[in-house]
Amino acid sequence: MATMIDVAKKAGVSLSTVSYVLNGTRPISEKTKAVVHKAMEELGYNPNALARGLAGKNTRIIAVLCPIEERGIGMGELEVLSGAADAARKRGYHLVLWTYPLQEPEELKNLIRQELVDGVIVMEVHENDPRIDTLLECNEPFCMIGRCSNAPDIGYIDINFKQTVKDAIDHLYQLGHRNIAFINQSKETFDSGYGPSVRTQHFFMEEMQKLDLTPVSEFCHAAPAEAYEITKSLLDKNTELTSLIVMNDRAISGIMQALSERNIIVPDDFSLISIVTSSRTSELFMPQLTSVDYDGQAMGEVAVEQLINELEEKQVKGEKVLLPLQLIKRKSTAICRIKR
Amino acid sequence: MATMIDVAKKAGVSLSTVSYVLNGTRPISEKTKAVVHKAMEELGYNPNALARGLAGKNTRIIAVLCPIEERGIGMGELEVLSGAADAARKRGYHLVLWTYPLQEPEELKNLIRQELVDGVIVMEVHENDPRIDTLLECNEPFCMIGRCSNAPDIGYIDINFKQTVKDAIDHLYQLGHRNIAFINQSKETFDSGYGPSVRTQHFFMEEMQKLDLTPVSEFCHAAPAEAYEITKSLLDKNTELTSLIVMNDRAISGIMQALSERNIIVPDDFSLISIVTSSRTSELFMPQLTSVDYDGQAMGEVAVEQLINELEEKQVKGEKVLLPLQLIKRKSTAICRIKR
């Protein structure tokens, strides 16, 4: 494999000149630049990533801390990864995957101390997330997807849950629905302080009260069978129910099954709206679900951009971004015609 | 951050001794080992990954070439990634994600020439896969998930499609079904030489003929609406149909919808079996689907193990593995009671 020395010889310049041409860190005459580029071209030269990282002060590698099977990974996480990888590539960075179990902070510390990466993206941040403490302690630059209160100076990208919930409720309200229930994720998830679960619950209550409506909500594990039972009991207890907001992809088929068994047609008799759902998932069902779509790709991209900008000091540290989600009207919501 | 020199000083030994203790590449007295380990412990020392890679002959980093949005990535691919990351971590390797578009071979070449990685795992291998040619040309060690005929000496891990199809058909046959249709992926996918599509089609024909049954099959895009239409026309054209094998996760809800509209109850009136599906997907539906489950996690693990074994010369090159898939009986298949 060609090295920088080979390029320098071939171009008839010094080693450092090649380096400076490559990094643009000092002015080089156009003529020299051309000669060097030509030599690189002809030799099929690419800078050795390891040597570069070792000699310089950054490695141009970032890690994604990815909880592959915590809550059971969904489409969303995958999209985040895909967006992150894309953004990293565009910036000339490599992306390494650090998966769980990193529960024992020691393992994460070992990884950090190898000094392979310039910074890390933390997916699925919780309140009291031990990873955050470790990262802080090691003084490692990072950016969170989600938030957590013990890292007030660290940048994050999160979903605008308030707006998400509001959009969903408003959509149903405008269609004439007044009896709206919410199916959240599991109680355990909620209690663990998982942001999406906690915040949507909070804002659902808040928005419903603003509209003078009675908020009905249930927790549900990521299991269709449980969702099926919950939906049936919801319909029994609340005979006037005409609509449902759900933030639990793996509950959806159970909900639809329960409605179908009661001969309740979606969307004619009942409106269903899924929130924080990837389009892929919404489109998987029949009818396709009206949903407030989670753009994992964008989350991943923004997180990486933010981290790299901080690393390259193109941006102040600790920027907080709330990504607005889009409500996409598909086929599962309609005007409320039925008084049950 | 502590370096090897710090450890050597603290332990009162030479630099090289520390290195040998770390790598076990030459005999060291127990006493010295203990002293060195103690020093490393106390300093919180971890070897610098870049320096190690630069000085030694391997970097202990492997890449996964991952076509994030070719066919639209599914649960399966994600599991592969998760399995690969796991296996890599257990072996002390880092895993970097190289995502598409790497269509122009130049980009992949540039990545390879950076000499960051010791080898690569190629996901979703096709016939006439340009990535394979590039890898071959660059003399880069790799292992394929899937196969392709222009790399006969390269190891791969693939699904045992013959057995998968046979198990599905046999299961239905034993339940008394004689009219079995198959819904494949799209015609375009088939024509592009995508292994799973081509091989399952082939073996479906073969096994049905062995049993003296008429093979009925359709191609279908990854879209529920299309699957819905196809299923209806299949029921119209073939009034005796009592069962369906599908290898297209995103067709499933359309199929179920069509059956439901015809008042055909699964599994009482009709058996449905999904093949090469992740359990996660099978369990997403109601009723839960009987399926021949794709274990992406295992695929990823095996691929990484195989690649690393080759790299460390613990294994001959070019081993071919066909992973057997398990048929899991869930709720969508039953004895054929109805003659329609």
Place this chain on the structure above:
DNA sequence: TTGAAAGCGCTAACAT
């Protein structure tokens, strides 16, 4: 069983 020292291929400080 251990130590000394020559690189690995770069970046960046110090020259000119």
Place this chain on the structure above:
DNA sequence: ATGTTAGCGCTTTCAA
């Protein structure tokens, strides 16, 4: 605008 050179933190050969 360009060249020279001292490291970055390791592995590994050579020597003892």
